[in-house]
Amino acid sequence: MAAAQRGDEEAFARLVRRRQGLVLALIAARVRGRNDVEDLAQEVFLRAWKRLPELREPRKFAGWLARIAVNAALDHRRRAAVRPRTGSLGEDGAAEPAAGDAPADRGLLLREDFARVLEALGTLDARSQAAVVLRYREGLAVKEVAERLGDSPAAVAMRLTRALRALRERLS
Numbered sequence: 700m701a702a703a704q705r706g707d708e709e710a711f712a713r714l715v716r717r718r719q720g721l722v723l724a725l726i727a728a729r730v731r732g733r734n735d736v737e738d739l740a741q742e743v744f745l746r747a748w749k750r751l752p753e754l755r756e757p758r759k760f761a762g763w764l765a766r767i768a769v770n771a772a773l774d775h776r777r778r779a780a781v782r783p784r785t786g787s788l789g790e791d792g793a794a795e796p797a798a799g800d801a802p803a804d805r806g807l808l809l810r811e812d813f814a815r816v817l818e819a820l821g822t823l824d825a826r827s828q829a830a831v832v833l834r835y836r837e838g839l840a841v842k843e844v845a846e847r848l849g850d851s852p853a854a855v856a857m858r859l860t861r862a863l864r865a866l867r868e869r870l871s
Contacts (some may be wrong), residue, residue, distance in 0.1 A: 700757040711751070715744050718761060720847025724829035727836055729772035730819050739775055743768045759821045761849070765825040819869040827862040830855055 702710035719740070726739045746767050747757065754763055822827055833844045834855075845855040 700760060704751050704754065704757070706834070711748055713750045713762065714738045716766055716863055717849060720759065720844070720848060721765060721826075724832035724847075725765055725768040725825060726772045728832045729769070730774060730775055730818065730829045735775065739771050743771050746771070763823070765829075769825065793867055796844070816866075819866050823862050823865060825867075826850075827858050831862050831866070 700710075700714070703714055722740050722743050724738060726743070727736045730739060738847060743764070747764055750767075754760065768796055770857070822830065823831070829848060830844055833839045834841065839847070841855050842852050844850075845852040845857075848855065850858075
């Protein structure tokens with residue numbers, strides 16, 4: 700950490716590799732679209748690199764980085780909310796669905812369900828969110844999640860159990 704704070708790019712690259720899974724998971728929990736997630740992750744690490752000398756407590760790097768990731772994802776969602784939808788106007792002047800949109804009723808239900816899940820996921824702590832997204836959205840094994848988050852497989856398994864219990868309660 701000290702080397703990275705002094706500007707050592709290789710040291711920072713090692714930090715990025717260790718925390719990349721956490722950042723991707725936190726963003727993916729809030730943003731749809733793999734390209735957007737990957738672009739935001741790069742933006743997060745660029746912000747972190749620029750602001751790394753400001754970090755006063757290096758042992759809190761993961762939490763500091765997680766906050767940058769969550770803020771970047773929320774900023775992206777706010778920007779996306781004010782952008783007009785892509786698609787064309789139909790004969791009646793109403794917006795036609797963009798390519799790939801589901802039929803209106805089904806699409807509405809899916810968006811509502813997705814929104815509820817995202818809202819419930821947002822109530823979990825950052826490490827639990829990351830574990831859930833890596834395990835269930837990215838399809839990683841518990842051991843792989845543990846490696847990406849820098850935890851033991853037992854700790855990840857317990858975190859997942861608690862997170863899923865909390866999600867079930869919030870979604871029922």
